[in-house]
Amino acid sequence: MLEELHPEEQLLLLCLRTRLEQRDRERIAALLHEGPDWHRVMGLAIRHRVGPLLFHALKSVDPEALPAAQRAVLERQFGACARRNLILTRELLRVLKCLRAGGVDATPYKGITLAAQAYGNTVLRSPGDLDLALRSEDAWKALDLLAELGYASEAPIPPEERKELLRTGYNYGLSGTPDHVQVEVHWSFVDRYLSFTLDAGEMWERRVPVRIGSREVLTFSPEDTLLILCVHGAKHGWGDLRWVMDVSELIASQPRMDWEAVRARAAGWGSGRMLLLGLRLAWELFEAAVPPAVREWLEGDRATRGLADGVMHELFGGSDDAPGPRQLVPLHLRVLERPADRLRYLGALLSPGPADRAAASLPPLLRPLHLLLRPFRLLRAHRPFPRPPERAEDG
Numbered sequence: 001m002l003e004e005l006h007p008e009e010q011l012l013l014l015c016l017r018t019r020l021e022q023r024d025r026e027r028i029a030a031l032l033h034e035g036p037d038w039h040r041v042m043g044l045a046i047r048h049r050v051g052p053l054l055f056h057a058l059k060s061v062d063p064e065a066l067p068a069a070q071r072a073v074l075e076r077q078f079g080a081c082a083r084r085n086l087i088l089t090r091e092l093l094r095v096l097k098c099l100r101a102g103g104v105d106a107t108p109y110k111g112i113t114l115a116a117q118a119y120g121n122t123v124l125r126s127p128g129d130l131d132l133a134l135r136s137e138d139a140w141k142a143l144d145l146l147a148e149l150g151y152a153s154e155a156p157i158p159p160e161e162r163k164e165l166l167r168t169g170y171n172y173g174l175s176g177t178p179d180h181v182q183v184e185v186h187w188s189f190v191d192r193y194l195s196f197t198l199d200a201g202e203m204w205e206r207r208v209p210v211r212i213g214s215r216e217v218l219t220f221s222p223e224d225t226l227l228i229l230c231v232h233g234a235k236h237g238w239g240d241l242r243w244v245m246d247v248s249e250l251i252a253s254q255p256r257m258d259w260e261a262v263r264a265r266a267a268g269w270g271s272g273r274m275l276l277l278g279l280r281l282a283w284e285l286f287e288a289a290v291p292p293a294v295r296e297w298l299e300g301d302r303a304t305r306g307l308a309d310g311v312m313h314e315l316f317g318g319s320d321d322a323p324g325p326r327q328l329v330p331l332h333l334r335v336l337e338r339p340a341d342r343l344r345y346l347g348a349l350l351s352p353g354p355a356d357r358a359a360a361s362l363p364p365l366l367r368p369l370h371l372l373l374r375p376f377r378l379l380r381a382h383r384p385f386p387r388p389p390e391r392a393e394d395g
Helices: 009-017 022-033 038-047 049-061 067-102 111-119 136-148 157-168 201-206 224-234 239-253 257-268 272-286 292-299 303-317 325-335 339-350 354-359 362-382
Strands: 106-107 130-133 171-174 182-188 208-211 213-218
Touching: 009 038, 009 049, 009 239, 022 049, 038 049, 038 067, 038 213, 049 067, 049 111, 067 111, 067 130, 067 136, 067 208, 067 213, 106 111, 106 213, 106 325, 111 130, 111 208, 111 213, 111 224, 111 239, 136 157, 224 239, 224 257, 224 272, 224 325, 239 272, 257 292, 272 292, 272 303, 272 325, 303 325, 325 339
Parallel strands: 130 182
Antiparallel strands: 106 130, 171 182, 208 213
């Protein structure tokens, strides 16, 4: 698949690997020798927020090939990424210490934790939020503890709506610290309408240590993390190249991945097609080192082939807008394997929740109208929106 892409796309994808083999270096050198369109390369790097890793690879292979103007931009982004990730590392450890002292067992994942687990270097992945998973019964206790650190929700959650949010939602976001760090607290991983739930008890027992800064913390096992990444990517339509890169890097960092366990858990949770789509994208775009048995599994699956082609078209040739309902709903219906899951998806997607009631306050007798207003609010809340420009502090 890689050879079918434009040279600039090939160059970017080859550079987005933390473990460059000699063959990769030779391919990068050959593409640099041909004189790539740097405007195209930089546009893709900025769109997908992968400038730091692009700079890291080019500096390693041929630093003189990078024009001065582009080198200055990427060097600034690399430095900003390193500084931001240092702030996030420090803040993550502070948050975990606070929650632990308050009796809340929180598990960091994705973001800075994934950078340490899969990339082996937190500087090489552009920063984002701090994602924490915890048991649902600890959700509001965590909210109170984080408030002591200066975190607050942009949309305060009234006590009378908390039970409903736990039932219909899966997370809440907090911000407000001087360093503008955002924390997302999760008691599930995706919206309930994707029919994907995990046994937190089992996942907690399978956690593994990873070093974050000067400390070791527990995060989800590689097998569970792989499934979480693939479900998260499917939820958002794989609209960000970094999410595919995460899957590839996790596979490369875990040569002892228990693939039988991955496949069994995916089948049990009804997420086998979501897993296959993530693996196919990582295999075709980054030549992910999947074992022969998984490769046969991918080659024998026709359902995800067309989906992957559509995702790759959007990644490189589509709009800069994030996927909206017109793209996401058909994709979600295709990655859900069981008819019952598709019915639950449509039912849950159209069912009003706390956010709908907050958006349009109605007297008790008129509250059934929320069912009619829900589709319009959904389209408005999830309409395609321009990707934000890459901020200096985000690398």
